[in-house]
Amino acid sequence: MTPRLTSLVTALLVLLGIATSALAADVATTPRVEARLISETTGIPASGGTISIALLERMQPGWHTYWRNPGESGEPTTIAWSLPPGFAAGGITWPHPERIPFGELANYGFPQEVLLRSEITVPPGLQPGTTVTIKADATWLVCKDICIPEKATLDLVLPVVESPAANTQWQQAFAASRLREPAKSAAFDARFAASDAEVTLFFVPTLNRMERGIGAHFFPYEKGLIKASAPQVAEPRGGGFAIDVPPAYKLRDPEKRRTVGEVTGVLVLAAQGSAPAQSYELTLRTGAVPPPAAISIAAADLGLGQAILFAILGGLILNLMPCVFPILSMKALALIRAGHTEHPWTDGVAYLIGVMTTFAGLAFALLWLRGLGADVGWGFQLQSPLSVAILAYVLTLVALNLSGVFQVGGSIQGTGQGLSSRGGVVGAFFTGVLAVVVAAPCTAPFMGAAMGFAFAQDPAVTLAIFLA
Structure with missing residues (x-):
């Protein structure tokens, strides 16, 4: 290896090391996202218990990150915790998402801001006056016209105290996020029925406001069940309300459909006047659903010809990315x-x-x-x-x-x-x-719509769009 090459390689490794170590902090900022590790309390209880630690993501205008089921494209945010011995972290408590149109597709995610909370179990017998370091390796995909994967290593140092107080700096953010966390309610008779062309989601709730299904939207936890880009319109039916939506590949295929006995997700009812949006985690099981009162006209799909044209245009634009x-x-x-x-x-x-x-x-x-x-x-x-x-x-x-x-x-x-x-x-x-x-x-403009259409089609159509 020549001295010149050795110098270049050494400089490259040094720069990589600097870039990596620079991410170890309680906040990381990119041109698109500010990610921060925050605590609901000002310290760690010496006697043990649970505390709430969250990853707070604030996006620049027009950018969004993703929910646990990202919809028709995208990847959810992940958090890998590194904790002291005896500590344990629960999974992410996801607030309910928004449906975000993305060309001809639709994503489930969070524009502007999202707080992803996890419960940290604290062992007893800690020494007051010491400190505890909580570390999180976070990854997320942030999208606007294009999608960019990002990551950060975040450290949060908290003191061990006898009785931690509420963290007033982030108290409002935690409270707002808790309002968006789905309630676990059994006050539903929820069923679904699927065919090659349609999935009917049927809900019989007990609350008067919900019986009308005002502003209802269902977000399944699992990908590939329903078409995220299709509009969801609730209509009164059989003492409750129903939502008819086109199936995605797992429920459109008869063989795969037979393996889906239940669908778990979040039912969101839009805000009404001064009442905020409400969300409920529930499980729909296969069963009989009442027929519609009238035949509705399904939303027009992106056609094969248009998808191929989008793939070609996206490929041409891609050369400039x-x-x-x-x-x-x-x-x-x-x-x-x-x-x-x-x-x-x-x-x-x-x-x-x-x-x-x-x-x-x-x-x-x-x-x-x-x-x-x-x-x-x-x-x-x-x-x-x-x-x-x-x-x-x-x-x-x-x-x-x-x-x-x-x-x-x-x-x-x-x-x-x-x-x-x-x-x-x-x-x-x-x-x-x-x-x-x-x-x-x-990726490039037009490509997202074409790729999302391809993934929802039969293999022959998928291959045709890939080759375009």
């Missing part, structure tokens, strides 16, 4: 090489075949994994830290090579860059393969 810059140089070099060959069109065809073959392979892999029940989406191959690390090092070496720091000889060429650097149809083919692998998780 920053996340594909690493592969633009490879495309440019491939075009330059093709201009000096006897039959330049053959390289273009080989590049196209490489792109199409890789897209088809990713589509088949995604459909296979979803068929097995895995909750994966577009760019799933880069959810593996090992895959991300390998691509990061490969692209770093490619950048150093293109910058002239070192030259890779023919005998030691790496598999990816070596194959894509060859001349002729083989090099063009593997340039297309590498381009897809690197750019797969990127």
